[in-house]
Amino acid sequence: MNKLAVGAILSSLRTMARPGAPITARNLCAAANSAPNASEKYKFKTLKLTTPSPFVVHVEFNRPERMNAFNRQLWTEIKDCFDQLHGDPDCRVVVLSGGSSKHFTAGIDLFDMMKLGQELGAIEEVGRRGRLLEGTIKLYQDCISSLEHCYKPVIVAVHSACIGAGLNLITAADVRYCTRDAWFSLKEVDIGLAADVGALQRFPRVVGNQSWVRELAFTARKFASDEAFSHGLVSRLFENKEELLQGAIKLAAEIASKSPIAVQGTKKNIVYSGDHTVQEGLDHIRAINMLNLQSEDFLNAIMASQSKETPVFSKL
Numbered sequence: 017m018n019k020l021a022v023g024a025i026l027s028s029l030r031t032m033a034r035p036g037a038p039i040t041a042r043n044l045c046a047a048a049n050s051a052p053n054a055s056e057k058y059k060f061k062t063l064k065l066t067t068p069s070p071f072v073v074h075v076e077f078n079r080p081e082r083m084n085a086f087n088r089q090l091w092t093e094i095k096d097c098f099d100q101l102h103g104d105p106d107c108r109v110v111v112l113s114g115g116s117s118k119h120f121t122a123g124i125d126l127f128d129m130m131k132l133g134q135e136l137g138a139i140e141e142v143g144r145r146g147r148l149l150e151g152t153i154k155l156y157q158d159c160i161s162s163l164e165h166c167y168k169p170v171i172v173a174v175h176s177a178c179i180g181a182g183l184n185l186i187t188a189a190d191v192r193y194c195t196r197d198a199w200f201s202l203k204e205v206d207i208g209l210a211a212d213v214g215a216l217q218r219f220p221r222v223v224g225n226q227s228w229v230r231e232l233a234f235t236a237r238k239f240a241s242d243e244a245f246s247h248g249l250v251s252r253l254f255e256n257k258e259e260l261l262q263g264a265i266k267l268a269a270e271i272a273s274k275s276p277i278a279v280q281g282t283k284k285n286i287v288y289s290g291d292h293t294v295q296e297g298l299d300h301i302r303a304i305n306m307l308n309l310q311s312e313d314f315l316n317a318i319m320a321s322q323s324k325e326t327p328v329f330s331k332l
């Protein structure tokens with residue numbers, strides 16, 4: 017864009033800006049320092065939250081004694097957590113990892129499943145048993161979908177095993193990184209179940225390879241990180257867990273330095289476009305940008321790119 021055109025855009029944006037509002041960028045670090053660390057704000061039992069970098073929230077599974085298996089409390093807390101992060105102005109990007117557990121996750125908690133079996137056994141009538149299962153499956157589906165519904169990009173960092181529910185979960189994330197020792201299994205058929213919390217819908221779309229996904233879904237075959245990488249399930253491999261977390265947090269920090277209006281508008285539109293036509297996707301982003309192009313972020317970003325400064329953005 018030439019300087020004249022940029023000047024014209026800037027002067028028209030200045031006239032749109034709120035009267036008296038500063039056109040200068042606000043200070044990212046000052047804004048971040050005034051924000052509480054996620055560890056003070058969020059108190060979950062099966063999840064641990066911290067703020068390793070301004071506006072980056074690190075969510076760690078916290079059931080190491082059960083290999084981060086998904087019991088009812090973990091399902092519920094994941095949904096509560098992502099619903100809350102969605103509306104949290106101190107969070108712009110989320111990194112989700114397996115914490116101190118030996119594995120990222122062992123999938124659904126098999127002891128919890130046995131408890132559910134006992135609850136079902138206590139109900140005499142099939143229609144009522146069906147209702148209990150419907151409610152449970154819906155809760156678990158909503159848990160996985162909460163990553164997608166959260167406007168903040170979610171980067172998952174997988175180490176060692178990522179089984180069943182875990183594989184469903186990561187396909188709802190925005191970016192998937194893993195260690196070289198990571199392995200995956202769409203395990204549901206091995207416990208007599210058709211996967212029902214999103215993998216059959218999202219996994220083929222993520223990798224664009226029906227044949228490979230169907231083979232994995234029908235057999236529950238374990239596959240390693242290099243196979244996951246070569247099919248595009250994960251986009252980067254790391255030598256170990258430490259480097260994995262460093263890489264994920266570095267990416268998160270970079271995204272967090274961008275305009276939250278632009279990043280969140282981008283995620284909304286990518287998610288929407290995933291199951292709409294090209295034209296519907298274009299209509300959707302046009303409606304978003306009718307508003308977003310009037311925001312101070314647009315002005316700040318253009319001014320910063322012209323002056324070769326790093327733009328900073330206020331909380332959203």
Ligand SMILES: CCC/C=C/C=C/C(=O)SCCNC(=O)CCNC(=O)[C@H](O)C(C)(C)COP(=O)(O)OP(=O)(O)OC[C@H]1O[C@@H](n2cnc3c(N)ncnc32)[C@H](O)[C@@H]1OP(=O)(O)O
Pocket residue numbers: 081082083085118119121122123124125126127152153156177179180181182203204207212213
């Ligand atoms: C409506 C439903 C919607 C959702 C459906 C989801 C379905 C699924 O997720 S299917 C997948 C279910 N998961 C599995 O089948 C995995 C079973 N576990 C394993 O294969 C191994 O344990 C694993 C490879 C994860 C780890 O092996 P490792 O040798 O490293 O450790 P272990 O000694 O086997 O396990 C250590 C302790 O963790 C407990 N544990 C492991 N997995 C689970 C689990 N899924 N649920 C509950 N607990 C689990 C294991 O019992 C050991 O406990 P302890 O003996 O007390 O030390």
